[in-house]
Amino acid sequence: AQKITQTQPGMFVQEKEAVTLDCTYDTSDPSYGLFWYKQPSSGEMIFLIYQGSYDQQNATEGRYSLNFQKARKSANLVISASQLGDSAMYFCAMRDHTGNQFYFGTGTSLTVIP
């Protein structure tokens, strides 16, 4: 069964604007971790941000924030003040309560327009 859903295959955003990338997840685990990764055209996977399922506050890392709505099982990534270098694929991922299984979504391709 699919665990992570990213419904936006491609997104465009104007430089300096904010953009939200959607992610929903499906789990019955009592606890879990949610992650976002960036994959530029060069191919490497870059960790961006983490949210624990018991965290009360939304995670933030610089221009990245995670809009965590536990009841809705959503973990959207918000990028503020978009830059040209933000153009990349973005993957939402979930790590189960054992820490052993890691599930990725199919990704969203973000293009920042000058």
Added chain:
Amino acid sequence: NAGVTQTPKFQVLKTGQSMTLQCAQDMNHEYMSWYRQDPGMGLRLIHYSVGAGITDQGEVPNGYNVSRSTTEDFPLRLLSAAPSQTSVYFCASSFSGENYEQYFGPGTRLTVT
């Protein structure tokens, strides 16, 4: 620290050939894993290990073998390559637990003809 290293970067195999993708990490991580990335599919977990001598299957383990004899190394073996195994393969490592991010290697692009 070199982080997570993978070799080779590119490989072309003929159907039925075998090969080993190498992965090493120098961060003393207990957890190591292998993924394949196919267009439109995201990354899918093949096998993982939570320590030397301990391995287990992920979502798509068929056609692949792994072993973990040291903390540092986690090779992935294709015993008889098939065209369906054409993909980009990533190795990753992390501390064990749900709240640790994984560190990824640069990937290996494998083509099976």
